[in-house]
Amino acid sequence: MNRKGGDGTPDFENFTLANLTVEVFGLKEGLNDVFLLSNGIIVCLMQCGFACLEAGAVRSKNTTNIIMKNIMDIFISAVAYWLVGYALGHGHGNPVFGGTYFAGVGLPAGRRAHWFFHCVFAATAATLVSGAVAERCNYIAYITYSAVISGLIYPPATHWVWTEEGWLQKLGYQDYSGCGPVHLLGGVCSFWGAFLLGPRIGRFEKKRNNKQSETIMGHSVPLTGIGGMILVAGFLAFNGAALGSMANPDDEDTISRVIINTVLGGSGGSIVMLAVCKLGLFGPPAWSFSLTLNAAFIGMVSVCASPDKLDMWAGFVSGASTVPIYLLIHHFMIWNKVDDPLDAVAVHFGGGFWGLITGSFLAEDGIFYGATYDSAMVLLLRMLGALVIICWATCTSCIMFLTLKFFGKLRVNQEQELRGLDISMHNEPGYPPEGWLPLQPLPLRNESEALMNHKNIMNSESYFSERL
Secondary structure, X not given: OOOEOOOOOEOOOOOOHHHHHHHHHHHHHHHHHHHHHHHHHHHHOHHHHHHHHHHHHOOHHHHHHHHXXXXXXXXXXXXXXXXHHHHHHHOOEOOOXXXXXXXXXXXXXXXXXXXXXXXXXHHHHHHHHHHHOOOOEOHHHHHHHHHHHHHHHHHHHHHHHHOOOOHXXXXXXXXXXXXXXXXXXXXXXXXXXXXXXXXXXXXXXXXXXXXXXXXXXOOOHHHHHHHHHHHHHHHHHHHHOOOOXXXXXXXXXXXXXXXXXXXXXXXXXXXXXXXXXXXXXOOOOOOOHHHHHHHHHHHHHHOOOOOOOXXXXXXXXXXXXXXXXXXXXXXXXXXXXXXXXXXXXXXXXXXXXXHHHHHXXXXXXXXXXXXXXXXHHHXXXXXXXXXXXXXXXXXXXXXXXXXXXXXXXXXXXXXXXXXXXXXXXXXXXXXXXXXXXXXXXOOOOOHHHHHHHHHHHHHOHHHHHOOO
């Protein structure tokens, strides 16, 4: 309470119930804003996870390029979202587009936390493409697609889904934290980016005296693993804060349920994939790290449609059921020679689309609990929303990527790709040879002489006085 008398003590005489109501309301709004801001910062740290994940999954000659992309993704997306993105996504307008708050003009102070949280959502949607086009995308193309996706492609989809005047929202489309507008949209953009870029040099060439295609390995599994663990932690904030508040009645129950189901979704995907790999159902028997990590990601993505309505067993089942979806899309991409180094399409397109289906079946009011008209309509509307988002992302991303390709700005040339983007585009190698020069060995001395010198040093008064 800020109302105090002349001596600094609370002025209870002039304090009314109306004043108390205003104070409590202000406190709740403040708590909700800090909740969004703090979790938005954690979601922003997912860029660090993406940077490590992608850098470890590519060759060492392209690490600076990957790190540079993920750092600038935050700032490029922020500018694009500030200028047009938030206005199109959350401004007041019509059922298709918002039309207020361009460049932040007229944005109320009470919506600044909302702006920041959705800004980092937009940056996340844009950065999904980075892994799919790694090691051969021109940096000009990266700057372009990062700005266009976060500023023009992603925001309208969020307007349809998450605002009261959005046309999909009005129809009854339900999507808690972005199976459609974040993951499905990002996966579609990733597919067309990888497809129109073409594969990396040597990716699908045949090995000598072997019918199998050449596999291009990343340079650091530990770096990829660290990035993966950061992303898992960030994902909890991503889903947990999607409610937008923490001080309203039952908010704590919803938030805890969402976070638990997100963890269990990742558990289901990773554990089932681990068993599948060890049993040798898809390749030689092994405890595969990369496949298990991606299965954890797609499992967490799959619960995004209804994490607030899933029982704990349903969260696990939703994640576990994504394994065949991931493997199907993973091999589909290889069979069609679409090079996706990070499997962004399998994880985000597959997880996003499948999550809209499993959420419709496994939610507490879903088809599994009773095939009613209402539960069937939830599934039907989600499929309609998925179809619209796929078409929107396909049309807009193809226009963007084909325009870049027409002007010769989509892909680096062969010499640059073979040399590595760190040198050819940034002139800053991720692992400079000068930093790895071995130390020259010290000349060997007589053992007794070395021992005598050591005793002299230890017995000298200056040795101890310098350390007091």
